[in-house]
Amino acid sequence: MRHQLSASYLSQKRTKAEYGFWLYLMTDLVLFASLFATYMILRHNTAGGPSAAELFDPAYALLLTIILLCSSFTSGVAALAFRFNKHRLGLGLLTATIVLGAAFLMLELLEFGTLVAEGESWRRSAFLSGFFTLVGTHGLHIFIGLVWAGAMGWYATAHGVTAHFQRKFALFTYFWHFLDLVWIFIFTIVYLGARLS
């Protein structure tokens, strides 16, 4: 009886936590919407500097897109593996998620570094301010996600894969999938849209 009670308590807590976290993600969606609006309005205001078509390489963006999609996929399957008590598989996939996410962030920082080194930083034009704010905010979310994923990995090795761990990990996968969804639109509007203006 007591066991039953605690199981129902946990499942209720899980549902509530998931819903609450989902609401946070929705507020984040509004944040990204305003940054997208800013970028789309300012993207032709180059102040005599380079335009989007001159700066962005669609092939590079496609590589980033595929890396982040793979990372999103591995995190989802990791959650599934933990749920079915395949703990080693889950931990392996969590590691893959972290490695792919770190690769994504490194490549993005490399691009930022190249732009700044060429003198095309956020101070160059309104267009570049909009670009760095939008893509930089996404990158910051990725960084926070990586720290979170690392903490989850530490928790799993220190305390084992408990019911609490599974509940927390489900929230992480929400966050990670959400970031991939935002990236699809950055890829389409910023990087592919650069070729169409």
Next chain:
Amino acid sequence: MKQNVSFSRLLVTYVIGFNAALLLSIASYLIVTEAWLGDAASLTMLIILGLAVVQLVIQLVCFLHMGADRDPFSRTGTFLFTIGMALIIVIGSLWIMQNLDYRMHISPDAMQEYMLQQNKKGF
């Protein structure tokens, strides 16, 4: 949480979602870089945005299992509401700024002159 579904059956959903997302991303990329639609920039933009929305829906269903949870904690309702807000922000901002741009369509020199004149009048 349903226990009667197997690991491999759920895995199939993820694999389908992954492959569909990958194909859609590559399709958008090829449409733009290979210029499959020629010089029709607006049409191309509209089509790749459409593909992005299709990918959004696929990922929501396959990865985030949207529509699978029970009331009263339904994520779908809040999501649709937020998408509505996001569209109002984006389309509304673009509309207003384009209108402003159209109405203030004077040369930078003329604008400078106008601003100086207004400045002389004081506040």
